[in-house]
Amino acid sequence: MRIGTAKENYTADEALFDTNIQRGWMIALMIALFALPFMTGQYAIYLVCLVMINIVSTTGLNILTGFTGLVSLGQAAFMGVGAYTVAIMEINLGTPFLLNLLIAGSGAALVGIVVGLPSLRVKGLYLAIATIAASVILHFIFANWTSMTGGVSGLSMPPASLFGLELVQPDQVYWIIMPITVLMLFGAANLFRTRIGRAFIAIRDRDISAEVLGIRLLRFKLLSFAISSFYAGVAGGLWAYFFRVITPESFPLLMSIFFLAAIIVGGMGSILGGILGATFMTMVPEILKMMVGVLSPIWPDAVAVMSPVRVVVFGALIIFFLIFEPDGLAEIWRNIRRFFHLWPFKT
Amino acid sequence: MQTTEVSSLTTSPPPTLAGQEILSVDGLSLSFGGVKALQHVSFSVEEGSVTSVIGPNGAGKTSLFNSISGFYTPSEGNVNFLGKNVNKIAPPDRAAMGMARTFQNIALFKGMTVLDNIKLGRHAHLKTNILEALFYFGPAQRTEAALRREIEEKIIDFLEIDHIRNSSVGALSYGLQKRVELARALAMQPKILLLDEPVAGMNREETEDMARFILDVKEEWGVTVLMVEHDMGLVMDISDHVVCLNFGQVITQGLPDEVQGHPDVISAYLGSGDVTALRKKFKEGR
Ligand SMILES: Nc1ncnc2c1ncn2[C@@H]1O[C@H](COP(=O)(O)OP(=O)(O)OP(=O)(O)O)[C@@H](O)[C@H]1O
Ligand SMILES: [Mg+2]
Secondary structure, three states: OOOOOOOOOHHHHOOOOOOHHHHHHHHHHHHHHHHHHHHOOHHHHHHHHHHHHHHHHHHHHHHHHHHOOOOOOOHHHHHHHHHHHHHHHHHHOOOOHHHHHHHHHHHHHHHHHHHHHHHHOOOHHHHHHHHHHHHHHHHHHHHHOHHHHOHHHOEEOOOEEEOOEEEOOHHHHHHHHHHHHHHHHHHHHHHOOOHHHHHHHHHHHOHHHHHHOOOOHHHHHHHHHHHHHHHHHHHHHHHHHHHOEEOHHHOOHHHHHHHHHHHHHHOOOOHHHHHHHHHHHHHHHHHHHHHHHHHOOOOOOHHHHHHHHHHHHHHHHHHHHHHHOOOOHHHHHHHHHHHHHHOOOOO | OHHHHHHHHHOOOOHHHOOOEEEEEEEEEEEEOOEEEEEEEEEEEEOOOEEEEEOOOOOOHHHHHHHHHOOOOOOEEEEEEOOEEOOOOOHHHHHHHOEEEEOOOOOOOOOOEHHHHHHHOOHHHOOOOHHHHHHOOHHHHHHHHHHHHHHHHHHHHHOOOHHHOOOEHHHOOHHHHHHHHHHHHHHOOOOEEEEEOOOOOOOHHHHHHHHHHHHHHHHOOOOEEEEEOOOHHHHHHHOOEEEEEEOOEEEEEEOHHHHHHOHHHHHHHHOOOOHHHHHHHHHHHO
């Protein structure tokens, strides 16, 4: 139980994690992240890496859609830009992976700015349609610019190397994915402690009065697009290092819908929401698959019969959570925390 | 030609507030389809004064504010601020020049706390760039800490809203929301404050508090105030200059007492002209 928090000064009040308990949990989580590869098998690490890549991209979309209120269905295509950039640089130049990822993010950010240009005039579904159009164009470029992208058969690329060591297995690539994910999450959280993040939220809530406060709408909408697609580009780059085969079909429109679902299920406009949503969307299908796998020794046809059921259960779970808690998993988490903070005095 | 000269003579500000002119509108006209919301509206606001715009519902007061802050583009006329014609300057840049406003139908950001709403006011004066923001190092951290201290010590204290600083604005009473909106406008370091009906919907006590705040803003902060208000008691008590609009036209302007007793003002408010009832209303408001 913890009742209230006494702050010594304003700087302490502005801190990201404002209690010692929170800081303690944070340190524990960091230790766990470093210990993980030594404690689990490749499959678990594989899943963790996949979850983290999706967290980066989902957080990017959350900045744009959840915090700035601009709906986009281009996130997967922006990931594609990042993935192809990394692959092309790794194959042709062999430059260090950090540089490649940075350029992947920046390239995607530039594309994002261009795609975001209509956002000054159109909003909501209309903007979503504009981003779908951009996705289709990008897909066309991936599939037809054969000299660069390898056309429909795509590219296969060498692994990243760190101090001369090639990172091939999931528990090796993990050492790229994990620190970058952590860094980018801190970046996103920090953003909302400054004028830039506040301006985004103001634009989402009512963009007309945002202007009267001196917020230049176009500049900040484009900035939000740039940051969001930077995250997608880096996520795509990580994806490329993880799978090392990239084809135009690697980043379908369905994947953009997946990210949108992740922020809705997790909680729009909440960094924690993006993390929870991406984890939920990645893990639940896997867990359902495992459950079906457990059945198969007893019931040999389980996989064939249960596969469609799995999809239905996944869909039903999403709908259930949306009805149960429209503000997403992050809100459920906050309620649980509140309960334990005040327990046993108040529930 | 001659008539313009005469009218500009009669409407020149009284000698008591012979300060500098900080804002003026000059021949402003605006229409929506067939509705002439503003017709050749001219007046000026002296630096350091409280100027009020009054007029019945639909007179064009909010339209006037929207033209001054740059939302509406008038079909004719000029808006001058700090000696500069700002017709071509976009709303965010007018804000950065020192023009702050509040809205008739409160425009706070419901998804943010009171403190974040107030911090937003400073947006145009902060310089934190994207890299500093993502890493939250040195400059970003110092900027936020200094901003927080200033808001706490100057604005939150002054407006007596300490107890709600971390509340979400959606949960606040109407009166408090109006106060937070004023706080946000003050955080903009304004040179002029445009208040659209600052006490509408407030009870007597809240109205008196707000009147005190407006006077303090003028006297202690040295900020010029231009306000639209229906509460005649408040207008007559704290204004240095009053402009009365009706059907988009200035029907008279001058000292509060002059405007209050003006027959055109009385008939504008009453339509048919039950003068004694209006006199009573003015007195009660006081
Ligand atoms: N955006 C708009 N589109 C069309 N007509 C408008 C618009 N804004 C204002 N009007 C019209 O312009 C006229 C002036 O409206 P305005 O809101 O400026 O009046 P007001 O003096 O602020 O009234 P109130 O005291 O009720 O706030 C009204 O007839 C109104 O219907
Ligand atoms: Mg109005």
